[in-house]
Amino acid sequence: MPLFFLIPLCTALITAYLFKKGTDEIAYLAAMFTAISLILTLVLAPWQIQLGLLIIVFLITNKLLQKNESKQ
Structure with a gap:
């Protein structure tokens, strides 16, 4: 099974961390x-x-x- 899909997943996790730590407009770009x-x-x-x-x-x-049907 090729694991190429892990590269963008790791990139997404790193940019999500940057989004969490950043408060400037770079955070929106990271998101x-x-x-x-x-x-x-x-x-x-x-x-x-x-x-x-x-x-x-x-x-x-x-x-x-x-759950929603039981509330009605």
Whole structure:
């Protein structure tokens, strides 16, 4: 399994750290770069990881929908 998707993920984590520490306009640029890097990571990730994330999203969404229906 190629691990090329870890490069933008590490870059995103570093820029997220810079965003957290920065207060200037560079922080907004770092946040934008973080979002782009995370999207690139998801595109480059192997299908097994993408499938696992998709299942997690479906489970969380299903729980949130049931929680909202019980409140009504």
